[in-house]
Amino acid sequence: MLFNSVGFLFFLPIVFILYWFVFRKKYQYQNLLLLLASFYFYACWDWRFLFLLMFSIGLDFVSGLQIEKSKTKKEATFWLTLSIVINLGFLGFFKYYNFFVESFAELLNGFGFKINVWLLNIVLPVGISFYTFHGLSYVIDIYKKRIKAETNFIDYAVFVSYFPLLVAGPIERATHLLPQIQKKRVFNYDQAADGMRQILWGFFKKMVIADNCAPLVNEIFTNYQTESPATLVMGAVLFAFQIYGDFSGYSDIALGVSKLFGIELLKNFAFPYFSRDIAEFWRRWHISLSSWFRDYLYIPLGGSKGGLMMKIRNTFIIFLVSGFWHGANWTFIIWGGLNALYFMPLLLADKNRQNLEVVAMDKLLPSFREFFKILLTFALTCLAWIFFRAESVTQAVLYIQRIIDPALFSIPKPFPVKVLALVGFMLIIEWMNRGKVHGLEIDRFNPWIRRILYLIVIYIILRYANFGNNEFIYFQF
Template sequence: MLFNTFDFALFLPVVFIVYWLFKRSIKIQNVILLLASYFFYAWWDWRFLGIIILSTLVDYLIGLQLGSESRQLKRKILLWGSLILNLGILGFFKYFNFFIDNFKDAFSLMGAHFPDYTLNILLPVGISFYTFQTLSYTIDIYRNQLKPSKSFIDFAVYVSFFPQLVAGPIERASSLLPQFKRNRSINHSDVSEGLRQILWGLFKKMVIADNCAEYVNIVFNDPGGQSGSVLVLAVILFAFQIYGDFSGYSDIAIGTARLFGFRLMQNFAFPYFSRDIAEFWRRWHISLSSWFRDYLYVPIGGSRGSLINQIRNVFVIFLVSGFWHGANWTFLFWGGLNAIFFLPVLLRKRNRLHLDVVAKGRIFPSYNELGKIIITFIFICFTWIFFRARNIAAAFEYIGYIFDRGIYDIPQLDTLISTKMLISLIGLMSLIEWRGRTKLYALEGLENSLPQFPRWSFYSILIFIIGMYMYTEETAFIYFQF
């Protein structure tokens, strides 16, 4: 079930009403959320319910065993059991064909030929997200940083909680699981903030991302037929497409969870206002970046140790992050590029330089800050070419076309929405996000900063703009494929 559909527009209020009818019973509320989450997930393909239920049951039982076991060898065996099962399932569905194809290609260079073992495997939606969520649970128990859940229902709904099930944020059990054990009460502030964040997420997805996608798809499908300026514009629009799409999903997920009395972590902190690549990765897909930091980067040494070890660790974290995104060499190359861009910041020990928001307390950034933001954005856009291209050769071909064609020409391309209107809408979104860059999301606290009439006029304009695209083809969120 997609957030940007009429199906979800019917599903959400029904679950909301039924859920709050039982506000006196946490157990009944959790059961309602579990059933709603399984229904939400089964809407795509009910057969994949078996995988998430298996993962939930195994990690629940392993968590209980870890909590009562004191022998270190037995605890390691239990942890490895969880790792092998979860990563094995993820690896089979996501990477089986990739490894088989590359194995055959490698041996074909030596004259060996193997029969075609490629399977028609359908990737279960959200498997990369809920797998990492359950893994963090068992790892934290193993580290004695978390007590196991005694209630299977609480743990099951933590794994499958429908707002963030298929594309995050990837929540830690230490943060989200206790919320299923506490009394929740409905209040005006949570509902109004939740609806406001959902509205902003829908705007970013349906207005910005989907219309950028229309332009981007045309150009990337036929880069040879476009001018250099059109190719550059398409890369910039892809940067806003993926941001509007993924941060839009996160806004809808976080806002929806708030309607039910839950607080999810911030997943995007206005990353395109970053002043260097290190700040960008602290602000982009925060739940995944922090997951890799805590469960991979720090355990292998992080930024400690010799210079060689630091460089190795940076490449490990970015290459693994790239591979997490998909079974394609383009994602590995994208991760490697980010590692290369990150190294100068790390080696100069400036990776923790920009910890606060840019131009805090000021309306405008300084020229120095603006220059850093623009340079960082250019680097990020360059890496997005490899993320979007169908293969590495196509990415280099795309880059070659940029410099071979008229890069200074005014871009011209007919689409269903005019390019000028799209750029104007991106500008509107950017201005609103700049204004709210110190908040958890762009419209947070708007109720206290604007009088009622202009505030509701603004909401009406957003709803009207979103409504203009309600009848276009429904598009899935980009990160559903990961």
């Protein structure tokens, strides 16, 4: 079920009414409702994969209890290893089997050995990368004695399968979400109203920005061999805003919907295109995934405590694994590697933590130096996005080669005036609220001005949105 579908417009009010008017007396009843609603929400994609989700939930629930009950370190390690191996085994089977088989065959072909490989024609279960990481963080935290094992199966199942975040995040932590699930929720009008504003802004970014950029991006990347260099640059820029509008739009809708049920989810985006260097960008883009890799991979590898070579090694590992997490294609791995290379000058100069505050806070505009840094970071990001978007490494390389031409400085034809105007409107709104959680969290204006702005956003959605039930990009991950 898509957030931007007619079905969801009926599903959400029904669950909301039952949650607050029928089951409000006990949070346990509300949790049961959320679990059933989440299973139904997921089954709307493909009911067969619901059993895989339920198996994953049961596996990690039992593993958590067994880890906590273990009398020896060896026994606890066994249950942790069992959970990790099975979880990553399913993830690897559905997501990476064909990639490894094809890559191995190509390697042998390079040495003159031709083999026939058996590929699987299977559908990737939607959200498997996200709910797998929910379960892994849970059992690892129990093993590290950061949390106690949950004994209530329904509460734990809601933590993993909570429908606003189930298929595309954010990747939650048991330390943050479970305590909210295990206590009574009281309806808070201000929280719900802010949730509605965040949902509205999420729909704007998805249906107006992302879905209007998508046809142009698809056409440019499909016909890149005949497009002008300036048009190819425009395609990369539009894809940057497409993927941002699509994924951060999903996150805004997810966080907003959750607020309607009195539950706060982790912030997943913090206006990343206003970043002044690539380190700041990754602190602001897909925050829940970046922090997951930091806590469960980078720090266990030694983090930044070792020597310079260890820091460089760990940085490349974290970015390459992040790229591979996104998909079974060498384009994603190169995308991750490029970001690691971008990160190197900051790491070597020990300046990767220099831009922690919001850019130009309490100022109308950034300084010229800040503006230049923002543009440079955005340009580097767009270059990397070409590999993320391309179907193959060859296409990405040829795409970039065609950009290097004197005609680069010409005007793209046709020039997408409408789409760029809509992107400009989004950037203005988000710049004004870059220190907030979302673009419509506006408290500096009086209520009437805020209401007028909300109406303008609604009008733009009704006038320019693509109502074609387009899927979100990150559903494929």
